[in-house]
Amino acid sequence: MSKSIDQVFLNAKQWLLSWLTGLPTWMVQVVSSLINIFALLAVFLTLFALISVLERKILARMQNRYGPNRVGPFGLFQPIADGIKMLIKEDIVPMRADKIVHFLAPILIAAVAILTLGVIPYGRNMTPFTIDGGILFFFAVGSTTELAVFMAGWGSNNKYSMLGAMRAIAQMISYELPLIISVLPVVMVVGSLAPDRIVAAQAEYTFGLVPRWFVFTPWGAAAFMLFFVSGLVESNRTPFDVPEGESEIVAGHMTEYSGFKYATFFMAEYIGMFAISGLGITLFLGGWHAPLRALEFVPSYAWFFAKLSVLLFVYIWIRGTLPRTRIDQIMNFAWKFMLPMAFTCIIAAAVWHYAGRGLRGWLWSLFVIAIVYAALSMLLDTRRKFAPRVYRFAE
Amino acid sequence: MNSWVLTCLWLIPAAPFAASLIILSLSKARRKSAVALAIIGEVLALALSILAFMPTLQATGFRAVQNFNWFTFGEHTLRLGFLLDPLAAAMLVMIALVGLCIFVFSVGYMADDKNFTRFFAYLSFFSGAMLGLVIANSLLLLFIFWELVGLASYLLIGFWIEKPSAAAAAKKAFITTRIGDMGFFLGMLWLYDCSGTLLFYDSGNGCLESAGLAMLGASATFIALLIFCGAVGKSGQFPLHVWLPDAMEGPTPVSALIHAATMVAAGVFLVARVYPLFSVDAINGVTPSLTVVVWIGVTTALMAALIAIAQEDIKRILAYSTVSQLGLMMVSLGVGGVAAGIMHLLAHGFFKALLFLGAGSVIHGCHGEQDIRKMGGLRRLMPVTFMTYAIGMLALSGVPFSFSGGWTKEEILHATAQWPKSQAPYYLLLAGVVLTALYMTRQMIYVFFGNGRSASERAHESPRVMTMPLIVLALCTIFFSVVLTSAWPWLHGYLTGEPVHIEITRLVQPMLFVSLALVSAGVVIGVWMYRKAGVQDRDRPAEIDPLEYAQPGVFEFLANKMWIDDLYDHTVIAFSWMAARLSDWMDRYFWDGLVRGFGGVGQLFGILTASVDERGINAGVDETTAGARGLGRLMSGAHSGQIQTYLGAVAIGMLALLLLYAWLA
Amino acid sequence: MNSAAFIVTAIFTVAAALAAATLRNLMHAALSFAAAFVGIAALFFLLGAEFVGLALVFIYIGAVAVLVVFTILLTRRDVGKDRGFNWGGATVAVAVFACLTWSILKTQSLAIGAPHIATLTVKRIGAALMTTYVWPLQCVGILLTAALIGALILVMEERR
Amino acid sequence: MTPTLQVFLIISATLFSIGLLAVLSRRHAIFILIGIEIMLAAANLNFIAFWRFGPQPQPPTGVMIALFSIAIAAAEAAVGLAMVIAVYRHYHTTNVDQLDQLRG
Helix, strand or coil: CHHHHHCHHHHHHHHHHHCCCCCCHHHHHHHHHHHHHHHHHHHHHHHHHHHHHHHHHHHHHHCCCCCCCCCCHHHCCHHHHHHHHHHHCCCCCCCCCCHHHHHHHHHHHHHHHHHHHCCCCCCCCCCCCCCCCHHHHHHHHHCHHHHHHHHHHHHCCCHHHHHHHHHHHHHHHHHHHHHHHHHHHHHHHHCCCCHHHHHHHCCCEECCCEECCHHHCHHHHHHHHHHHHHHHHHCCCCCCCHHHCHHHHCCHHHCCCCHHHHHHHHHHHHHHHHHHHHHHHHHHCCCCCCCCHHHHHCCHHHHHHHHHHHHHHHHHHHHHHCCCCCHHHHHHHHHHHHHHHHHHHHHHHHHHHHCCCCHHHHHHHHHHHHHHHHHHHHHHCHHHHCCCCCCCCCC | CCHHHHHCCCHHHHHHHHHHHHHHHCCCCCHHHHHHHHHHHHHHHHHHHHHHHHHHHHCCCCCEEEEEEEEEECCEEEEEEEEECHHHHHHHHHHHHHHHHHHHHHHHHCCCCCCHHHHHHHHHHHHHHHHHHHHECEHHHHHHHHHHHHHHHHHHHCCCCCCHHHHHHHHHHHHHHHHHHHHHHHHHHHHHHHHCCCECCCCCCCCCCHHHHHHHCCHHHHHHHHHHHHHHHHCCCCCCCCHHHHHHHCCHHHHHHHHHHCCCHHHHHHHHHCHHHHCCCCECCECHHHHHHHHHHHHHHHHHHHHHHCCCEHHHHHHHHHHHHHHHHHHHHHCCCHHHHHHHHHHHHHHHHHHHHHHHHHHHHCCCCCEHHHCCCHHHHCHHHHHHHHHHHHHHHCCCCCCHHHHHHHHHHHHHHCCCCCCHHHHHHHHHHHHHHHHHHHHHHHHHCCCCCHHHCCCCCCCHHHHHHHHHHHHHHHHHHHHCCCCCCHHHHHHHCCCCCCCHHHHCCHHHHHHHHHHHHHHHHHHHHHCCCCCCECCECCCCCHHHHHCHHHHHHHHCHHHHHHHHHHHHHHHHHHHHHHHHHHHHHHHHHHHHHHHHHHHHHHHHHHHHHHHHHHHHHHHHHHHHHHHHHHHHCCCCCCHHHHHHHHHHHHHHHHHHHHHHC | CCHHHHHHHHHHHHHHHHHHHHCCCHHHHHHHHHHHHHHHHHHHHHCCCHHHHHHHHHHHHHHHHHHHHHHHHHCHHHCCCCCCCCHHHHHHHHHHHHHHHHHHHHCHHHCCCCCCCCCCCHHHHHHHHHCCCHHHHHHHHHHHHHHHHHHHHHHCCCCC | CCCCHHHHHHHHHHHHHHHHHHHHHCCEHHHHHHHHHHHHHHHHHHHHHHHHHCCCCCCCHHHHHHHHHHHHHHHHHHHHHHHHHHHHHHHCCCEHHHCCCCCC
């Protein structure tokens, strides 16, 4: 019973494909892919609509106000109203803009964001795009975002857009390193770049109780934190939303976009957030596995989306809590703290592996991480670094 | 038990060395980290030393040797090694313990110095080198550490480099000891030539073992004397003692650590270490080389004690006292009382460090004043310093019962009295004992008794971090005497490997009364002479020393260090200056003229050839070059500086190759 | 191997490369350059070298293309001016193309289909990199480090 | 019809010639770099194609060489672009025609 519920979507797809028997294989393949793409888009666009209103409501809760509550029950139809508004708004293209680039940028950015969703396993046997180097695919395609952001900034022919794009690229490139390097320990330990294999490696339970998710190892916990922070940066979320800091540079690279193109950017950002959270779940939080063996009867995709909602809530929570950081702080943090810590995670994972993956390895890798963490915090003298900035250039 | 320490002896000097390196890499502002590192390094060294000390207690005549190959050249292999025996172990513990006290003391003493971190780096460096020196099992390794110690001493004497006197003193110390080291080096080479090894102990093949000694023969005396030159330089023995008093220009903790307790004792240690070399072919315990050691020691001991009487600088008095005590140790070694000498060395390390630190505390309290005539009455203002200083003074003067210095001095006197060759050293040393008590009494009276004078009016007791090491060292001085008494000479037995039993009756010996009487005589004379020191007395002004008033000639002679420095100035230094002038003149006029002459000849020849060249050969060459230049101009047209042209040419070339290949195929 | 996909990819790649080589607008050319590399990566995918294709995308789109556009940005004062076109160079290029094509077509032994092949997994590539090719890998690492430092030194502001 | 090795080689040759075109005929230094990158990619395509169409099974030598060549090309691009910037700073131009200090 639970098995059939678990595989219900796959069975549905098989049933749909069974109508096509007799057609050439390549056509069946195309249709299968189309079904995957359609399902993916449907789920995540709904999720996007949902999260956009939920975020506003949660933020409002945190700020002691109501938030949207006029359209539909509890304001749940707010995204539909927003969507209609965006669609019928005038699409303004600046006269001196580079029109082709200006037009292509939102498309590219959205396409890239959606492509990255493809390699994440959402449930048992539910990876839309099964590929051997899935993690590499994720990052390779994800790195195209930088180019898209640059296109938006350049194409708008506006100094705010350009500055925003520069900031975005600077911080994205800086954090791409810790992001990727914090993934490496997992890849090393599992010995594969395939998301499915990584999820499978986290299937067991220690003493039948504690799941063997990588986040429960010292290196995994540290790497997950690094990954999460880098993910915040990559998706331009608070407290790293310098590229679109309203109070400084209007809306960064999105300044000159309006109407549906702006909505596309907005959507791409959220989808990027889903993708990076999904990858985090896959890599560190056990993918679609249940946290307890007893709870395995619940369908796998339910677990995935439960974890995803927790992570998304944390994103929103952080947005409601933390102020924006300065660009120089962001950069310092990336190169002086995140990168060395990420490298330490690799070493700690190796230590964990060679000390037998047991309690001894656990303690040793904890020791390695603690030592480096303490040394780094002493060397960086954080209290001094985050003191008010002495402006040398702006006078 | 503890066997890993025996195989890892190198760890002991490595700990302070590592601390030093890390401190040097820190920035100046990291004072706390520097101190913490230095003290951790020293504590580690102390802990390891104690661990290494443990096994030596278990067997008499214990000796652990660990040799290794350093490098191989041709068929020879240079081997170095580490050695642990009672001598080394006792030295290790003493050095590390005294060093630790002095490190702690320096935290307070140097608190206001701007080069605080550098100071600790140097101190740690010194400490590491000294510990390494003690455990070296090769004359070469010992020499290496010996020179490192010298370097550290140089750096620390000249620590306040902005003071010209400090820089000069550092230079003087370095050069003077280098003269001795020259002898040491020559001795080492000679020894290597004779015995083919520099290892002390190498399971029967070492240069200090019977097989090695047998190879030396008659040259042993000369080798021993050459090595003794090094000891003379390092330990400030006559005639190379002149640098040690000047070395007091360095910070007081440095004086305490290097120029009182440890480094200067290295000379004594060296002689003790290579003692078998000195006693080759000994008749009744007497050899020519040992006789030289005795007489140099006696001269130094007496001379320095005399000079000390007429000095005004509190540290200089202690420096001359150190020189004198080192002389005493040398005598002890020379007359065959090796254990007695080393015991005195260990005891001296504690109480002289105590005295120096006390002096440092006094100087600190008096805001940098070092002239004892300007002090006075500090007994009430600095009680802790006074008490500990008094303990040190009693130990140095040789008061027996519970003060370590007394017992060891007594042993030395005992050994000297039994020297078969002559009784003169014995009586001269007795005079030295009186003098020691005298100058220490003088100093005590000037500094701590009487009324406050100009520098001591605003004096204050030093902070806890400075008094604690004083108390620790004072306690060490007292408790150390437990193992030294003639009733239970445990340390003597430990060093010599002889069995020891307790015998209370031996506590009372004739020598005890002799020494007690002499010390009391010295103290009484001192009290009587200086009872009115620093006070207007009849027609003597307050600032004039009673001795100077009574015997101006003698006092002047002594106050000017017996004119030995001036003697050197007018002989050795003047001579080398003359030689330098001569060489300069030779270089400037004679050799230069010669070179100029040759140059002139060459020039003439050049003029001659030039004309031939220009008229005859050039004409032909000119034509050739003109042709070449034209060709070059033609070719350089293709050299357009345009990358794309070049690349295009490459592409065309590739094309041509391809076509050629296709055509051939 | 899917011929339809191949034809589309090949046309796309060649078109993008041609645009990259000939477009007047520097920025457009740089973006076409990125597009051309997407096409080349797709060709690699078709050839079964997925890892290389992903690496190509990762390195060229994520790094080199961004570098190129940044360089264009930093040398912007120079962008607007007319560059002119060197027809001599174009002739040489066309000649090279003609010659290469002629020789490829002439060589009959090259007209072979793809044999069946075991999938080239990332694991196999990793194993090869860590065993047979470990020295080249280290050398490339050193080279990249040197290039990184060299590039930094080249663009560092001169202190006055 | 499935593509043969010849087709891939012709694609590769086309890309190479396009790269050569960019290198030889454009005046802007960045174009030269772009052209070189395209040429290198064409060479990589050749390596991969020969590996794919070569006799099987065989070690993935072609793939390896392509990987290394990509790494080297990346290094070359980084240094080359840095040089463009340095040159621009010094001469205020990126036109390679004007950079002829080495003319004989």
